[in-house]
Amino acid sequence: MIEAGTAGRLVRRGLGIIAVALAALAGVYLLALRYTPVERFQGVPQKIFYVHVPAAWCALLAFSLVGISSILYLWLRDPRLDVFAESAAEAGLVFSLVMLTTGPLWGKPVWGTWWTWDARLTLTLILFFIFLGYRALRSALSDPSERARFSAVVGILGMVLVPFVHLSVYLFRTLHPQPIVLKPSAPSLPWEMLRTLLASLGAYTLLLIGFITARYGLGRGAEAEGDPDAG
Amino acid sequence: MSDFVRVALAVCAKDIRVEHRSRTALISAIAFAALVLVIFNFARDPATASREALAPSVLWITFTFSGVIALNRSFALERENGALDGLLLAPVSRSAIYLGKYLANLAFVFTVEAATLPLFVLFFGVDLGGALGGIVLTAVLATAGFVAVGTIFAAVAVRTRFAELMLPLLVLPFLIPPLIGAVQITTRLLAGRPLSEIAGWFRILALYDLVFVTLCLLLFPSLMDE
Numbered sequence: 001m002i003e004a005g006t007a008g009r010l011v012r013r014g015l016g017i018i019a020v021a022l023a024a025l026a027g028v029y030l031l032a033l034r035y036t037p038v039e040r041f042q043g044v045p046q047k048i049f050y051v052h053v054p055a056a057w058c059a060l061l062a063f064s065l066v067g068i069s070s071i072l073y074l075w076l077r078d079p080r081l082d083v084f085a086e087s088a089a090e091a092g093l094v095f096s097l098v099m100l101t102t103g104p105l106w107g108k109p110v111w112g113t114w115w116t117w118d119a120r121l122t123l124t125l126i127l128f129f130i131f132l133g134y135r136a137l138r139s140a141l142s143d144p145s146e147r148a149r150f151s152a153v154v155g156i157l158g159m160v161l162v163p164f165v166h167l168s169v170y171l172f173r174t175l176h177p178q179p180i181v182l183k184p185s186a187p188s189l190p191w192e193m194l195r196t197l198l199a200s201l202g203a204y205t206l207l208l209i210g211f212i213t214a215r216y217g218l219g220r221g222a223e224a225e226g227d228p229d230a231g
Numbered sequence: 232m233s234d235f236v237r238v239a240l241a242v243c244a245k246d247i248r249v250e251h252r253s254r255t256a257l258i259s260a261i262a263f264a265a266l267v268l269v270i271f272n273f274a275r276d277p278a279t280a281s282r283e284a285l286a287p288s289v290l291w292i293t294f295t296f297s298g299v300i301a302l303n304r305s306f307a308l309e310r311e312n313g314a315l316d317g318l319l320l321a322p323v324s325r326s327a328i329y330l331g332k333y334l335a336n337l338a339f340v341f342t343v344e345a346a347t348l349p350l351f352v353l354f355f356g357v358d359l360g361g362a363l364g365g366i367v368l369t370a371v372l373a374t375a376g377f378v379a380v381g382t383i384f385a386a387v388a389v390r391t392r393f394a395e396l397m398l399p400l401l402v403l404p405f406l407i408p409p410l411i412g413a414v415q416i417t418t419r420l421l422a423g424r425p426l427s428e429i430a431g432w433f434r435i436l437a438l439y440d441l442v443f444v445t446l447c448l449l450l451f452p453s454l455m456d457e
Contacts, residue, residue, distance in 0.1 A: 074453045126404050133400045140391035150387045153450045154401060157380060160446060161405055164439055168408040171415075171431070
């Protein structure tokens with residue numbers, strides 16, 4: 001149990017982080033549109049890269065956090081871990097949506113199609129559905145301990161499913177641009193673009209932290225008030 | 232025989248006995264599968280899509296969807312009269328209870344699949360020829376994996392307000408890897424392709440089964456403790 005004051009402080013801190021992240025994001029957009037060169041082959045649509053990649057990164061990060069906190073919950077049985085997993089899942093849902101809307105916006109002018117069943121596209125869509133199922137399950141269960149145990153099991157199974165989906169869809173054949181930053185050889189991105197990407201990654205990660213912190217504070221507050229729908 | 236296996240077999244035998252005495256669920260599930268086959272036949276334009284080209288997808292969608300429908304019943308049965316509580320009060324390993332439920336569900340889904348396959352051959356004019364053994368092996372490997380996850384999710388979904396909707400929402404993403412593998416294998420088997428082209432898919436299916444059966448055995452006890 002925590003006091004409502006602590007939960008309130010967590011929410012305020014989260015909102016503070018979100019404000020800073022949004023300001024940083026405005027800077028990133030300025031940097032991306034004004035001070036970063038236009039890519040020679042893709043033209044202006046390539047700018048979506050600075051939104052899409054960080055959103056994807058945050059969605060994957062949030063998803064891993066759900067999986068890890070689910071494992072820890074089943075081990076330690078600390079209700080805070082459950083609230084944390086829920087917060088990360090909701091933030092992940094938001095970032096997956098950003099990733100899934102910016103992807104087709106870029107795909108249409110560059111690939112010539114809004115959607116294709118490429119390996120990474122399919123993977124992120126499935127990720128989105130697992131988050132959605134996780135969220136729906138939570139809202140359909142009323143007993144807090146049962147909800148925590150059940151959603152932890154779903155979170156863990158979902159995390160293990162991801163590599164299988166990736167492997168099986170990859171064997172279909174893939175269209176998606178190959179990794180250009182995290183690869184064994186040096187990044188093949190010009191410095192100006194890499195700088196913008198890294199700045200954007202930083203701003204997005206901060207936004208993710210802000211979302212999770214604020215949502216975690218709300219969850220803890222609801223728990224403190226003994227709200228049956230808490231957590 | 233170890234206690235673990237004995238308990239699992241007892242739970243499995245109990246479920247099969249319940250099923251055997253009413254047979255309503257089994258017959259309904261087979262009828263459902265047959266109807267899916269019929270609907271698929273009319274969900275294509277005969278002028279543009281040949282039966283042969285669609286056959287593997289039809290087979291696997293029918294198998295997996297009737298599997299999911301069948302799983303709903305697995306824990307709904309235990310919910311009546313608080314039967315699950317009685318089962319959980321027994322001083323036995325909960326993984327063994329899971330294993331028993333899993334084996335009973337497997338038996339149920341395999342029976343539905345065995346009844347559907349001849350109908351599929353009949354309706355879609357497929358010549359199984361030498362592919363029968365391969366298709367049976369594929370069905371065993373693909374079904375073993377998704378029923379393992381489905382059994383756990385059935386236990387979860389039965390506690391929610393809208394179980395019939397919750398179960399597919401949770402299980403369908405988990406059908407993707409087995410479904411892709413099974414369709415790829417079946418397409419190649421029916422086209423008489425060499426075994427080397429499908430060995431990799433068999434390995435993925437087997438790995439999926441191994442990982443998810445183990446994981447579900449480990450996770451089921453924490454699902455159930457109060």
